[in-house]
Amino acid sequence: METGLSFSAADLAQTRFAVSPMWEVVTSFRLLRGTEGEPPPHRRWMAQVRPRLAEAGLDRGWLATLIPERAYLADFLNPTPETPFPTLAAELDAIRHTPAERVRIDLDRLGAERDLSKSPRIRLLREAPEATLRKVAAEIETYWELALAPYWDRIRQLLEADVFHRARQVAEHGAGHVLGELHETVRWDDGTLRLVRRHCALSRSEAGAGLLLVPSAFAWPRVFTRSVPPDPPQLAYPARGIGTLWEPRNAGSVDAVAAVLGRSRALLLAELDTPASTTRLAERFGMSAAGVSQHLTALRGAGLVTTHRTGRSVLYARTAVADALMAPADGVALAR
Known part of the structure; x- marks a missing residue:
């Protein structure tokens, strides 16, 4: 099925990019729910995160109800970002203030694709959306800490790099060129953005003006859309460079860093290419906790x-500053 989003000059003028933490929440959670195997780009991350989610019961909570493995997911989980780089806190605040009518519209659509008539969570959302959305937001915060926060510096770098690259492409080649390069199922054709996707549609009659383009680390290999007037339509697409997102970044500069920080701290930074607990690090290096x-x-x-x-334990993760510090002098990342 092919759908099209027509553009006027005003719509092109209002087309913009945003990096959205909530789009990473919904796309990553859907990926973790999948039963078709682990996609190669994310195997390393999934192997680390899935056990944490199961232990916390998040594989059967609010997100599991609102984000099915396939087809439609609740639109109120992806409020329109007000800025190019909104915080998770800002997006959660928007979710908590979703109008009750919007919540019920989304639940009706979810129910049309799945039998949710006996779901106590759906009933609570219908009957007391304001109070229940606070519970949904609280679960999202927990999911974020378990699944995304330890890796966010790395993910954010990827997404911001995509935005800056495409912004430069707009300046050099025009918006139409960039819109036509977003994804193999998306093409720019004579003033219309066309999508070939069974469960992914955009129509100007069902959306507001402009277009919000959202790069995502976890949308791969698909694109996702949101059309909720009067908001601009949203298109979440796979960011460039996903294939290298989880490559080890320990590089060959431990000795150089050790000369400044000491060998123990340099080795700990090298190991924290993957988030880890104090206990694991102590066992790995034969040190006391x-x-x-x-x-x-x-x-x-x-x-x-x-x-x-993460529950009763704490994970430590390397920051972007540490990643740069651990990079080899020639800037080439080396795999372990």
Whole structure:
């Protein structure tokens, strides 16, 4: 099935990009729910995250109700970003303030594709949307800490690089050229953006003016859309460079960093290419948990690692600053 989104000069003028944490939430959660195997670009991430979600019960919570493995997912989970780089907190605030009528429209559409008549969560959303959306937002925050926050520096770099690349392409070749390069199922044809997709549609009669383009690390290999007037339509597409997103970035500069930070801290930074707990790091290096904790506290104070609570434990992750510090002098990333 092919659908088309027509563009006037005003629509092109109102076309913009945004990096949306909530689009990463919904696309990554849907990916984790999949039963068709683990897509190669994300196997490493999925193997780390799935056990955490199962332990926290998030594989059978609010998100599991609102984000099916296929077809339609609740539009209120993807409010229109007000800025190019909104925070998760801003998007969650928009979700908590979704009008009750919007929630019920989305639930009706979900129910048309799946039998949700006996779902207590759907009933709660219908009867008390304001209070229930606070529960949904709380679960999203938990999911974020478990699945995305430890990796967000890496993901955000990928998404921002995509936006900057395409913005430069717009300046050099025009918006039509960029719209035609977003995805194999998307093409720009004489003032209309055409999509070939069974469950993915955009129509100007069912959306507001302009277009919001959202690069995503987890949309691959598909595109996703949202059409909720009077908001501009949204198109989430796979960002460039996804194939290298999870490649190890330990590089060959441990010795150089050790000369500045000390060998123990340099080795810990190298290991934190993958988020890890104090216990795992202590076991890996034969150090005491207290000693590892002391080093991590110092690294965190220097802005080189971040902490993310996952249930009763805490994961430490390397920041973008640390990634740059660990990169080899010639800028070429080396795999382990």
